[in-house]
Amino acid sequence: MAELFVPLVPVDALPADLRAQWEATTRPGLRDFIRLMANAPDHFRRYNDVYGQVRYANKLGARTTELVRLAVSLNTGCEVCMTGRTQVAFDDGMTEEMVCQIPDHRRPDLTPADDAAVTFALKFTTDHTSITDADKAALQQHFTAEQIVELALLCVMCMVGRFSNLVGLREAGLE
Secondary structure (H helix, E strand, C coil), rough: CCCCCCCCCCHHHHHHHHHHHHHHHCCHHHHHHHHHHCCCCHHHHHHHHHHHHHHCCCCEEEEEEHHHHHHHHHHHHHHHHHHHHCCCHHHHHCCCCHHHCCCCCCCCCCHHHHHHHHHHHHHHHCCHHHHHHHHHHHHHHHHHHHHHHHHHHHHHHHCHHHHHHHCCCCCCCCC
């Protein structure tokens, strides 16, 4: 295997809390992500705290949150992010058909609110200047100011996938 741009912390060198996180998942790519980020454990802990709140304790709903997260992952090229799914999003009405429609301009299975959020996420994470007044109006029609801020923060937090992709993390794992 080629030398990685940023090495993964050996499993036996992970701090106890990150080792517990590593042990709690069976996904090889997510395990490698933990080992990658453990190079800066204090910052990773802070990132996890904020990311967990933005992702799981927002007012967007599980389906919208997951569709937005997956839209960002398409733009970051993060295979680890793209392959993950939360059951709670499916319980909230998300389907794989919806996920497959994310890159399309027409998304007939998405609600107008989800469509507006996905459009925002795709544009925000590629070229934020491409967000139109109509896109902003669609967000305002379906979301409160608080939810729009949560949406933007979710997009920002999911952009870490660009770094994961740059390093070469894959769902199949590196080591």
